[in-house]
Amino acid sequence: MxxxxxxxxxxxxxxxxxxxxxxxxxxxxxxxxxxxxRERPWAxxxxxxxxxxxxxxxxxxxxxxPVVTRGAGTGLSGGARPLRNGLLLAMTKMNRIKEVDxxxxxxTVEPGVTNLSISQAVRxxxxxYAPDPSSQIACSIGGNVAENSGGVxxxxxxxxxxxxxxxxIETFEGxxxxxxxxxxxxxxxxxxxxxxxSEGMLGVxxxxxxxxxxxxxxxxxxxxxxxxxxxxxxxxxxxxxAGIVPAGLEMMxxxxxRAAEDFAAAGYPRDAxxxxxxxxxxxxxxxxxxxxxxxAVLAAHRADVRVASDEAERERLWKGRKSAFPAxxxxxxxxxxxxxxxxxxxxxxxxxxIAAFASEYQLRVANVFHAGDGNLHxxxxxxxxxxxxxxxxxxxxRRILGLCVQVGGTVTGEHxxxxxxxxxxxxxxxxxxxxxxxxxxxxxxxxxxxxxxKAIPTLAHCAELGGMHVHGxxxxxxxxxxx
Amino acid sequence: MHDGAEALRILVAQCRREARSxxxxxxxxxxxxxxxxxxxxxxxxxxxxxxxxxxxxLVVTARAGTPLAELTQALAERGQLxxxxxxxxxxxxxxxxAIASGLSxxxxxxxxxxxxxxxxxxxxxxxxxxxxxxxxxxKNVAGYDVSRLMVGARGRLGVILSASVRVAPRPPAEAxxxxxxxxxxxxxxxxxxxxxxxxxxxTCWVDDVLHVRLSGSKAGIVSAQASMQLHETGDAAVWAQxxxxxxxxxxxxxxxxxxxxxxxxxxxxADVLLEWGGCQAWLRRAAxxxxxxxxxxxxxxxxxxxxxxxxxxxxxxxRRVQQAFDPEGVFNPGLAT
Numbered sequence: 001m002x003x004x005x006x007x008x009x010x011x012x013x014x015x016x017x018x019x020x021x022x023x024x025x026x027x028x029x030x031x032x033x034x035x036x037x038r039e040r041p042w043a044x045x046x047x048x049x050x051x052x053x054x055x056x057x058x059x060x061x062x063x064x065x066p067v068v069t070r071g072a073g074t075g076l077s078g079g080a081r082p083l084r085n086g087l088l089l090a091m092t093k094m095n096r097i098k099e100v101d102x103x104x105x106x107x108t109v110e111p112g113v114t115n116l117s118i119s120q121a122v123r124x125x126x127x128x129y130a131p132d133p134s135s136q137i138a139c140s141i142g143g144n145v146a147e148n149s150g151g152v153x154x155x156x157x158x159x160x161x162x163x164x165x166x167x168x169i170e171t172f173e174g175x176x177x178x179x180x181x182x183x184x185x186x187x188x189x190x191x192x193x194x195x196x197x198s199e200g201m202l203g204v205x206x207x208x209x210x211x212x213x214x215x216x217x218x219x220x221x222x223x224x225x226x227x228x229x230x231x232x233x234x235x236x237x238x239x240x241x242a243g244i245v246p247a248g249l250e251m252m253x254x255x256x257x258r259a260a261e262d263f264a265a266a267g268y269p270r271d272a273x274x275x276x277x278x279x280x281x282x283x284x285x286x287x288x289x290x291x292x293x294x295x296a297v298l299a300a301h302r303a304d305v306r307v308a309s310d311e312a313e314r315e316r317l318w319k320g321r322k323s324a325f326p327a328x329x330x331x332x333x334x335x336x337x338x339x340x341x342x343x344x345x346x347x348x349x350x351x352x353x354i355a356a357f358a359s360e361y362q363l364r365v366a367n368v369f370h371a372g373d374g375n376l377h378x379x380x381x382x383x384x385x386x387x388x389x390x391x392x393x394x395x396x397x398r399r400i401l402g403l404c405v406q407v408g409g410t411v412t413g414e415h416x417x418x419x420x421x422x423x424x425x426x427x428x429x430x431x432x433x434x435x436x437x438x439x440x441x442x443x444x445x446x447x448x449x450x451x452x453x454k455a456i457p458t459l460a461h462c463a464e465l466g467g468m469h470v471h472g473x474x475x476x477x478x479x480x481x482x483x
Numbered sequence: 484m485h486d487g488a489e490a491l492r493i494l495v496a497q498c499r500r501e502a503r504s505x506x507x508x509x510x511x512x513x514x515x516x517x518x519x520x521x522x523x524x525x526x527x528x529x530x531x532x533x534x535x536x537x538x539x540x541l542v543v544t545a546r547a548g549t550p551l552a553e554l555t556q557a558l559a560e561r562g563q564l565x566x567x568x569x570x571x572x573x574x575x576x577x578x579x580x581a582i583a584s585g586l587s588x589x590x591x592x593x594x595x596x597x598x599x600x601x602x603x604x605x606x607x608x609x610x611x612x613x614x615x616x617x618x619x620x621x622k623n624v625a626g627y628d629v630s631r632l633m634v635g636a637r638g639r640l641g642v643i644l645s646a647s648v649r650v651a652p653r654p655p656a657e658a659x660x661x662x663x664x665x666x667x668x669x670x671x672x673x674x675x676x677x678x679x680x681x682x683x684x685x686t687c688w689v690d691d692v693l694h695v696r697l698s699g700s701k702a703g704i705v706s707a708q709a710s711m712q713l714h715e716t717g718d719a720a721v722w723a724q725x726x727x728x729x730x731x732x733x734x735x736x737x738x739x740x741x742x743x744x745x746x747x748x749x750x751x752x753a754d755v756l757l758e759w760g761g762c763q764a765w766l767r768r769a770a771x772x773x774x775x776x777x778x779x780x781x782x783x784x785x786x787x788x789x790x791x792x793x794x795x796x797x798x799x800x801x802r803r804v805q806q807a808f809d810p811e812g813v814f815n816p817g818l819a820t
Contacts, residue, residue: 103674103747126678148624155621161628162599165746177796182745184591184762186635187780189801190598193631197624211746214680241539243562243652283680285703289655341620343540373621413622421625428625432612436808437626443803456626 003042006063010045010087013055018093020044029088032070033135034078034420036336036390041068041082046090050206053089053170057204060087061172066449069200071111071143074135076337077418079146079199079454086452089204091142097121098207104182105212106165111142111205115149118210127212130157133414134322142205148197150414152248152321153279155372157213159414161196166209169195169202172445182209194440199416200451202444216281219247220291221314224303225272229253232274233348235301236371239278240344242297244290248279249372250321253351256328256366256379263327266320267313269304276303276371277321324368325379332364332381336393340404341413344374353403354378361396363389375413376404402427417455426462434459486546487530488605488613488644495642495813496611498523504816507638509548509577513584515785517637518817525642527579533557534645535619542602542619544647547579554578558650566594566651570726579643585635588726589685589696592759598634600649606633606641609809619647632804638815640808654684654698660708661717662693666751669693672711673761674747681707687725689732689756694721725758732756737767744779 010019020026021043030038042065047053060067066086073080073090082088095112100122107118107129115136119128132151133139139149145167150159157163166180179191186192195202226232232251239246252260253274261268268275276298280290291307298305308314328335342350351367358365364381378400382393401411401424411417411424425434437456442448457465498505506521508514509528531548538561545554551571558564568588569581582604587596603617606629617623617630633643664672669688676683682703685696694717697704708714724730733739733756742764744750751757756765766773770783805812 101747102678104745105677106746148628150622158595158599159622161631162595171800175796175799177800179797181778182747183743183779184596184746184759185743187743187782188797189636189804190585190631190634191797193598193628193634194804197628202627214678217680237539240541243655245541245652282699283682283703283706285706286682286699289700289702341618341622343537343542343620345537345540370622375622408618409620410618410623410625412625413620414624416624417626425625430614432610433614433616433626436608436612436614436629439807440627440629440804443807444800 001063006059006065007043009059010043010056013059014045014047014052018046018048018052020046026088029070029073029082029090032073032075032078032080034076034081034418037078037081037419039082039084041088042085044088044090046093048093050168050170053204053206054174056087056089057170057172058174060449061174061447064447064449066452067172068451069146069204071140071146072114072138074139075143075147075418076339076415077412077420079416079418079451081419083452091140094206100125101182106182106209107212108166108207108209109141111145111208112140115139115141115144122212126215128215129210130163130213131160134325141208141210145196145205145208146198146200147414147416150370150375152250152370154370155249156245156247161193163211164192164196164208165211167192167195167205168207170204170206172203172447172450177203180209197416199418199455201441201455202450216247218284218287219279219281219314220287221308221317222278222291222294222298223268223306223308223317224276224278224298225269226274226276226301226303227272228302229274229351230348231301231303232276233351235276235298235303236347237344238297238301239294240372242293244294246278246294246372247281248277249370250277251275251367251369251371252277252321252324253367255364256324256368259327259331259366260320260324263330264320264323266316268320277317321368328366328379328381333383333385334381334390336380336382336397338376338378338380338397338400339412339415340401340409341373341375342404342407342409344371346407346409347371347374350376350403350407354400357396357399361392363392363396365396373413374409398424419454422457422461423465425457426465431459431462434462485529485531491525491527491530491642491644492607492611492613494523494525495607495609499609499611499811499813502811505813506815506817507583507642509580510550510575512572512575513580516584517815519638519815520817521815527577527642530644538563540619541650542647543650544619544645545578546645547577547643549578551576551578551581559653562653563650564653565600566649567591567597567600568594568726569597570728572727574727578646582634582643582646583636583638589687589722589758592762593684594651598631601630601634601646602649603647604630604633605644607644608641609811609813613644617647621649639805641814656701656704657696657698657719658704658708659717659719659721660695660697660713661715662695662713663691664693665691666753666755666757669757670749670751670761676711677747677760681711683760685722685758686760687721687756687758689730696722725756730756732765738769738783739785740766740768740770740773741782741784742766742773742779743782748779750779
């Protein structure tokens, strides 16, 4: 069937305003939060309800049109990058909160609802939804499900996978899967774990039931400043070893501290080598007891500690952290945000190595990250207008991710693989493991038309790459034929 | 402490070649749940021991055959615990069995389930390949979450060789309180408490008594106890008894059914054992007599072979997922649906 005929079919099942075509009109959808990679989709569908989703998928199935599902487009790994020959299924119009169940402490919502609006809707009942990615004001819960998003509080409260109780999924074959429920346990396989973090490769999320938590009675924020990065790194491990599980434990290094302070006047010490922002929450008594223990641990690691005296100061301290990214925009024309996780014990070592790499590539790197769970976000500063700088930034990024794998970590802690991290996936997984991923994908999407080419590299891709990156004379994937 | 991983892989590869099926067994403490029979018995006890334990990382990595008793002892020595506190029926059980069965203990609604704690696994799939998924770090979204898919899959997707699980600090103080009340009253109290930030880590109502465990700082427990109006001290031994089915409620030959209930439900009956803040009930009658009360689901636990597999829209996909990991159906054929 011709493209025009397929469009005609789509037009018949969608309102006029919900189908966007034409080079110019689809342009706002050409990228997600990874703006360096762009592609204009063939067409964009914005369904209002699940019936329209089903109809769109049916037409795509009948005509072999690949489908890329998109939430708010805030993803940082290009997971929602469109395909030139594909339909972009944008879920933003499905943004209703369908039910808040105060007995069950759950909210059932459509996928386009923003993360923050769930917490806002239940605030009056002293409840909230725990995962809080930095983009929470804009990112959608459907996108959070696709990426298994985290945030600054996941050490204590977990990721999306720990906070979603139920999903409704449309498969490419046209089945509706009702997964999980308001019960704590699932019957049969753990379908929620399969779907959450699957980057839109296995099905389309049409409904999400999330767990709501009671707002903590008390919160306290401590700012610890260190004269040596090593001390800050060690303090993180010592806090955890002391049996404290902070609600948030964020670290910033000197370049990040200065940029954030210039931008937000948060009251950070400009001469510190590193700071830790520690948040404790719970009952008054728990917070009091933990704060006392935490101060002792920090002091033992030569930190100067300041405790936020009121709500205003607490917010100011967090504002510095939360504006670290925009603050970078003021000191460099471009930055590239990395996302690897390492074991906490390797923090100081890896930060030292990143600094050494940075000087080797003649680039600046600022570190601002979730220290509590070892999730690094090195920000590589560069200027795309300087010839070669983007390339050097990407090379530096690859070195950093390679190091994360070497010390026992992972190439993505919370941003996903998307199209950005296909190469480092080849370093982290063997050919047999990648093949297993592909078979799992085929079990849910035999046609291979849901977000094709994302998240899991093909074996051929890795073989080709293996020719370029040789470590210690050992080829990755020696079992594969070279191209 | 023994590394039998390669021997297990070779066994799987050999059975596959010879078209013989495999029944995977650890301590066989949950044999009453599942028929893991196959042509060949694969015993994970040959692959045991803690591989890596770093308290400051809140992670322990251990081989599948590691006894839960050994694992929890090692954690206790460093002031930590397994948050999912899996049952040890007959005082036995291995880490691999805990993950494959996916059963969690009394703290499950507050400290999380087995799958919540699993960070990474090494498995042998049905093709006889050793594969690693996830890792030992808290946050990891590289590839599909195969580690958590192994939880509760009852060995049908592969032999778990080892796993990295998140551990939690042991609370500085703990108290078990009791309150004499009806099931309906217990259910109502649990619903009310769920809306409040309280340091609850277990509840159990049985024989007209509600047992509640509070964990945290001493001051926090005292204050919570006052606001919850719990004045009578209980016996902390009840938690292990309920977890391991050593409590008199579980004695005898009458059928045992597990009822999973939605959060905030109003289920109450005089002859049940109700735990998990009201989200899990145990009944001494057959599953088909329990009904799908209150939008929950019933599972036969003892007394007859369990019917775990939901016959809904997921069945077709579940079969395909099983084939994706074990194309020739080598593992646990007794469980095939």
